[in-house]
Amino acid sequence: MSEQSLEHSQDKRPTRWHIAVFLAPALLVYTAVMILPLFGTLQLSLFRSVDNVQVFTGFDNFRTLFGDPRWSASFWNALGNNTWFFIIHMLVQNPIGILLAALLSSPKLRFSAFYRTAIFIPTILSFVIVGFAWKLILSPLWGVAPNLLDLVGLKSLFVPWLGKEEYALTALSLISVWQFVGIPMMLIYAAMLSIPDEVIEAAECDGVTGFSQFWKIKLPLILPSIGIISILTFVGNFNAFDLIYSAQGALAGPNYATDILGTFLYRTFFGFQLQTGDPNMGATIASMMFFIILTGVCVYLFLIQTRLRRYQF
Amino acid sequence: MSKAATSLPRTIGAHAILLTYTVIALFPVIVIVVNSFKSRAAIFRSPLTLPTAETFDLVGYTTVMAQGDFIQYFQNSLTVTVASLFFVLLFGAMAAFALSEYRFKGNTIMGLYLALGIMIPIRLGTVAILQLMVASGLVNTLTALILVYTAQGLPLAVFILSEFMKQVSDDLKNAGRIDGLSEYRIFFRLVLPLVRPAMATVAVFTMIPIWNDLWFPLILAPGEATKTVTLGAQVFIGQFVTNWNAVLAALSLAILPVLVLYLFFSRQLIRGITSGAVK
Numbered sequence: 001m002s003e004q005s006l007e008h009s010q011d012k013r014p015t016r017w018h019i020a021v022f023l024a025p026a027l028l029v030y031t032a033v034m035i036l037p038l039f040g041t042l043q044l045s046l047f048r049s050v051d052n053v054q055v056f057t058g059f060d061n062f063r064t065l066f067g068d069p070r071w072s073a074s075f076w077n078a079l080g081n082n083t084w085f086f087i088i089h090m091l092v093q094n095p096i097g098i099l100l101a102a103l104l105s106s107p108k109l110r111f112s113a114f115y116r117t118a119i120f121i122p123t124i125l126s127f128v129i130v131g132f133a134w135k136l137i138l139s140p141l142w143g144v145a146p147n148l149l150d151l152v153g154l155k156s157l158f159v160p161w162l163g164k165e166e167y168a169l170t171a172l173s174l175i176s177v178w179q180f181v182g183i184p185m186m187l188i189y190a191a192m193l194s195i196p197d198e199v200i201e202a203a204e205c206d207g208v209t210g211f212s213q214f215w216k217i218k219l220p221l222i223l224p225s226i227g228i229i230s231i232l233t234f235v236g237n238f239n240a241f242d243l244i245y246s247a248q249g250a251l252a253g254p255n256y257a258t259d260i261l262g263t264f265l266y267r268t269f270f271g272f273q274l275q276t277g278d279p280n281m282g283a284t285i286a287s288m289m290f291f292i293i294l295t296g297v298c299v300y301l302f303l304i305q306t307r308l309r310r311y312q313f
Numbered sequence: 314m315s316k317a318a319t320s321l322p323r324t325i326g327a328h329a330i331l332l333t334y335t336v337i338a339l340f341p342v343i344v345i346v347v348n349s350f351k352s353r354a355a356i357f358r359s360p361l362t363l364p365t366a367e368t369f370d371l372v373g374y375t376t377v378m379a380q381g382d383f384i385q386y387f388q389n390s391l392t393v394t395v396a397s398l399f400f401v402l403l404f405g406a407m408a409a410f411a412l413s414e415y416r417f418k419g420n421t422i423m424g425l426y427l428a429l430g431i432m433i434p435i436r437l438g439t440v441a442i443l444q445l446m447v448a449s450g451l452v453n454t455l456t457a458l459i460l461v462y463t464a465q466g467l468p469l470a471v472f473i474l475s476e477f478m479k480q481v482s483d484d485l486k487n488a489g490r491i492d493g494l495s496e497y498r499i500f501f502r503l504v505l506p507l508v509r510p511a512m513a514t515v516a517v518f519t520m521i522p523i524w525n526d527l528w529f530p531l532i533l534a535p536g537e538a539t540k541t542v543t544l545g546a547q548v549f550i551g552q553f554v555t556n557w558n559a560v561l562a563a564l565s566l567a568i569l570p571v572l573v574l575y576l577f578f579s580r581q582l583i584r585g586i587t588s589g590a591v592k
Contacts, residue, residue, distance in 0.1 A: 018496040019411050023423065026408035026467050029400070033442065033464035034430055040441030100334060103327045111328075117579050118335045121342065124575045126525035128547045129567050132560065133341045142557070144344060144360045178337070210323075231432075239434040242527040246547055262436075269440055270532070283440040290437045297432045 042290065044283035061284040075285070077256060078264040079292075081169055085260055086237040088173035089180075094229055096177070097184025098222075102214060104185070105192035116189070123182035131246030134175045138162050162247065165257040172258055176243055180236075184229045191225035192218060224308050231300040238293050241266060261289050342568060349373050349561035356557055373562030377549070380559070382537070383566065386545035393455050393541060394523050397462035401519050402512055404463070405470030410500050413475040414486075424475070430468030435461065436528055446533055453536040461529050466519040473518075477511035478504060510581075517582045524571065542567060 045061050047054040065071050100119060104112050122130065137144045138161055146158045161171040195218060203209070203217045241262030244252055250272045252259035267275070269282025347363060348356050355368035364370075377383060412424050435442075442461060443452075451457040481504050489499045505512075530544040540548070546567045553559045575582075 016415065016417070019415050019417055021497075022407040022411035022500070025400075026404040026427070026471065027423075029404065029460065029464050030427065030430065030467050033445075033460050034435050034438060037438030037441035037445060038433065038435075040444070041438050044440055044444075096334070100331065103331055106327060109324070109327060115331045115335055117576070119331075119338045120579070120582075121572070121575065122338050124521050124525075124571055125342070125568060126527070126543045126546075126571070128525075128527060128543050128550075129345075129564055132550055132564055133345050136557075136560070137341055137344060142357065142360060147361060178341075181334075181338075235432060235434065239436055241436070242525075245527065265439075279440050279444070286437045286440055290433070293433060293437070 038290070041283045041286050044280055045287040048280050061280055062288075065281070065284050065288070071281075074256070074259070074264060075288070078259045078261050081258065082238055082240075082260040084169060085173045085176070085240065086234060088170065089177055089233050089237055090230065092174065093177040093181050094184050094226070094233065097181050097229070098188050098226070100181070100185045101188035101192055102218070104189055116186075119185060120182035122179045125179070127179075127242035128246045130175065130179050131243050134178075135162060135247050138171065163254055165254050168248070168254055169258045172244060172247060175247070176240070179243075183232070187225050187229055188222055191222040195221050224305075227300065227304055227308055231297060234296045234300075235293055238289060238296070261285065261292075265289065342572075345561055346565045346568065349558070349565040353558055356561070370558070373556075373558030373560075374566075376553075376556065376559040377562045377566060380549070380553075382540075383542070383545060383549075383563075385538070386540050386542045387570075389455060389539055390524060390542040393458045393462065394520055396455075396459045397466060397523055398516055398519055400459070400463040401466035401470050402516060405467050405515065406474050406505060406508070406512065407500070408467070409471045409474035409478055410504060412471065413478040414504075424471075427468055427471045430465070431472060435465045439528070439532060443532060451533075453534050453539050455534065455539055457533045458529055458539075458541075461533065462519075462523045462526075466523070470515045470519060473515050474508060474511055477508045481507050510584075513578075513581050514584075517578050520574075521571075542570075 044054075046056060046058060048057045048060060049055075065075055100115075103109070104115060136142055140146070140158070140160045146155055149155045149158050159167060161167040199217065199221075200213070203213050208216060238261060240260060244258050244260055244263050245266065248258050250263060250267050250270075252263045265282060265285045268285055269277055269279060271277035344360065348360060350364045350371065350373075351368045352370035352372070355362075355364070355370075359368075408427065412420060412427075446452050446457045451460070485503060486499055489503050494502065525543055526541075527543050527547060530539075530541045531547075534540070535544065546563050549563050550560050553563075
C-alpha cells in the first residue's frame with residue numbers, strides 16, 4: 001500500500017494509534033453486547049439455578065430437553081413446525097421472488113419502478129401490523145376473505161385458516177412469504193441486472209430465447225445469489241418469533257400448532273400464565289438454535305458456496 | 314433487441330403477472346387503511362368499499378388518541394432509532410475505514426470477527442443480554458435498546474461501508490496526507506463525504522428492523538415510559554381486540570410513518586441493493 005511506504009519515510013513506524021481509535025468503539029459495543037452475551041448464553045445452558053446460586057451441571061439441561069417427554073415433545077414440535085415454515089419459504093417465497101425479478105429485469109418493461117416499489121412495501125411493515133392485518137382479513141367475523149372468495153364463486157372453500165390446527169402454520173408461513181417476497185426479488189433483480197448484455201445477445205444470436213434462455217443462461221448465472229437468499233431465509237426463519245407472537249400470541253395456538261423455536265424460547269425463558277420463566281432452559285433452547293443456525297451457515301459456506309460456479313465477466 | 318423480448322403477448326403476460334402480485338401485495342394494506350375511516354357498521358357491512366359521506370367516521374382515531382400514549386411511544390421509537398442509527402453509522406464507518414485503509418496485523422481476522430454478526434442473530438444471546446442489562450441497571454431504559462441495536466447493526470454496516478471505502482481514491486487521501494491532514498481529518502473531511510450514498514443505504518437497512526422490532530422492546534423495555542410504537546401497538550391492539558375501529562386506526566397509524574419514509578427513501582434503497590453492495 002502506498003500510504004505504508006509514505007509513513008515509513010516520514011517516521012520509523014510509530015504505533016499507529018489512530019487504527020485503534022477507529023476500531024475501538026465498534027469492537028467494544030459489538031463484543032460487549034453481542035459476542036459476550038452469545039457465549040454467556042451458551043455458558044448459562046450448562047448451569048442450573050439452585051436456591052438462586054448457579055450450579056454447574058454439565059449437559060443436564062440438554063438431557064432434560066431431549067430426555068424429559070414433556071420438554072422433548074415441545075422441542076421436536078417446535079423444530080418440526082420451524083422446518084415446515086422454512087420449507088414453505090423455500091418453495092413459495094423464493095420461486096415467486098425469482099419469477100418477479102425475471103419479469104422486472106426484462107428490458108423495455110414499463111412501470112418497472114412502480115412494481116418494484118409496490119411489491120417491496122410489505123417488507124418494510126412491522127410484524128405486528130402484518131400479523132394483525134392478516135388476522136383481521138382472514139377472520140370469519142369480518143367478511144373480507146369470504147367476500148372475496150364469493151366473488152369468484154368459491155365461498156364454500158372458506159375456512160378460518162388461522163384457527164384450525166391443520167392449516168394455521170401453513171397460513172402463517174404464507175403470510176410471512178407475502179411479507180418477505182421483496183427481498184429475494186430485489187437481490188435476484190440486482191443479480192440479473194449485472195449479467196452483461198453481450199452474454200444475452202450472444203445467446204439470442206444462437207437462437208436461445210425466452211424460457212430456455214432463462215433456464216440455460218440466466219439461472220446458472222444467478223445461482224450464487226439464490227444460494228445467499230437460501231441461507232438468509234434459513235437464518236431468518238429459524239430465528240423468527242414476531243409474526244407468530246403477534247398473530248397467535250405466546251402460546252402459538254391453536255394447541256401449539258404454530259409453535260416455532262422463537263416462541264418456544266420466549267415461553268420458556270419468560271414464562272407464561274402458570275409456568276414460571278427459566279433462564280437456564282431458555283439458554284439451552286437458545287443454544288440449540290445457535291447450533292442449528294451455525295450448522296446451516298457452515299453447510300452453506302463449506303458445501304454449497306464452494307461448489308457454486310462463479311462467472312467472472 | 315430480440316423480437317421475442319418485445320412481442321406483445323409476452324409483454325401483456327409480464328404486466329398481468331406483475332400487476333396481480335402488486336394487488337396481492339397492496340390489498341391488505343389498503344383494506345386496513347380504508348376501513349379505518351369508516352363507521353363500525355360500515356366496516357362489517359361493506360368492507361370492500363371506499364368510505365362514503367355517511368359511512369365516514371374517525372371514531373377509531375379519536376379512541377386511539379384518547380386511550381393510547383401513542384405520542385410518547387412514537388417519541389421513544391424515534392429516539393431509539395435515531396440514536397442507534399447515529400452510532401451504527403459513526404462507529405461502523407470508523408471501523409470500516411480502519412479495515413479498508415490500513416494494513417495491520419489481524420486485519421483479516423478482525424473483519425471476519427465483525428462479519429460473524431451478519432449470520433448469527435443477536436437474539437440468541439437474549440438471556441445473557443437481559444442479565445447484563447439487569448446487572449447494569451439498564452432494564453426499562455432506552456439506552457439498553459440503543460446499545461443492543463447498535464451492536465446488531467454494526468456487522469452489516471462495517472461490511473457494506475468497507476466495500477465502498479475501498480473505492481475511494483488513494484491519491485486523494487495521500488494528497489491530504491502530504492498537505493498535513495491527520496488521519497482523523499482525512500476520515501472525517503475527505504472519506505466520509507465521499508461515501509455518503511453508501512451511508513444512506515446502510516441507514517435504510519439499519520432503520521427498518523430497528524423500528525419494527527418487537528422482541529427486544531418486549532424483553533428489555535416493556536415499561537409504560539419506554540414502550541416503542543411497535544410494542545405499544547401490539548399491547549394496545551391486544552387490549553382493544555373487539556373495538557375494530559380502534560384496531561384499524563392503530564394499524565393505520567403504525568403503517569403510515571414507515572410508508573411515507575419508505576416512499577421518500579425507496580430510490581435510495583433500491584439503488585443501494587442493486588448497486589451490488591449486498592451480495
